[in-house]
Amino acid sequence: FPGSMAGRVQALAAAVDRDWDGDASAIWTKGNPDGPEVLRRLQALPGFGEQKAKIFLALLGKQRALTAPGWQETAGHYGKEGSYLSVADITDPESLAKVRASKQAAKAAAKTAKAAKAPAP
Incomplete structure (x- = not known):
């Protein structure tokens, strides 16, 4: 497990370095993307399927003041105000x-x- 997890983290770091010039925040800020675009970008990352990407999108909106239009709807039930469904909450x-x-x-x-x-x- 530790070896496979290390490989996953390395693949994610390599993708951020290659695709986003090493700036992870560019995933949700570069070009002023809307919620669906942020979700698409997250899903393109190694290890991010639909559910993990939606949870991360909700975390950005709920805890990091993401202002991308439509983030709440795109995050689905994870984006719902007052919900307690995931790490985003x-x-x-x-x-x-x-x-x-x-x-x-x-x-x-x-x-x-x-x-x-x-x-x-």
Whole structure:
């Protein structure tokens, strides 16, 4: 795991260096992009699928004052004001507890839904 994670970090750093002249903030600032463009740029990074890119976009908007038009809508439910769904919403121990509770509730709901779909023995 440590070796594979190191490789992932190196690939990400190489992409930022190559594509953004070593300035990670250029991903969300260069050319004054809108929310959908920032999402596209994030998804182009190694290791950033749709969900991780949306969470990162929400983090930029909620905690780093990103002003790209449409960022909230583009981030989907992660961009919703007052939500506690991801790292984008964690600012203190209380919000961390709310995010953990939200994740536990989502897992329980998924488990219940799966059980409801299972064929009867």
